[in-house]
Amino acid sequence: MGEKIRDLQKVILKNTEIIIELNEGQSEYDGYDIHIETNKLRLALNDNDYMKFAFVVSEAKRKLIITKDKE
Numbered sequence: 001m002g003e004k005i006r007d008l009q010k011v012i013l014k015n016t017e018i019i020i021e022l023n024e025g026q027s028e029y030d031g032y033d034i035h036i037e038t039n040k041l042r043l044a045l046n047d048n049d050y051m052k053f054a055f056v057v058s059e060a061k062r063k064l065i066i067t068k069d070k071e
Contacts (some may be wrong), residue, residue: 001024002033 002024009020016038023033025046034050036043049060 002030005032008034 005024007019007021010052011018011020019037021035021037023035025031025033030046032047034045034047038044051060
């Protein structure tokens with residue numbers, strides 16, 4: 001794993017701190033690694049997979065809001 005560059009975001013969700021951090025890739029050709037960490041979990045994604053993950057979470061939120069508005 002590459003060196004940590006900086007924290008991108010810190011969020012509290014149900015009394016648990018979630019930290020999203022930007023890291024250097026394992027080689028100069030890998031781009032960046034993004035780590036999503038809590039005290040019990042560490043998810044490591046490359047920057048391409050992180051963007052897909054972020055889109056899916058955003059889309060799920062949008063669909064949940066639409067569904068709740070219809071009730």
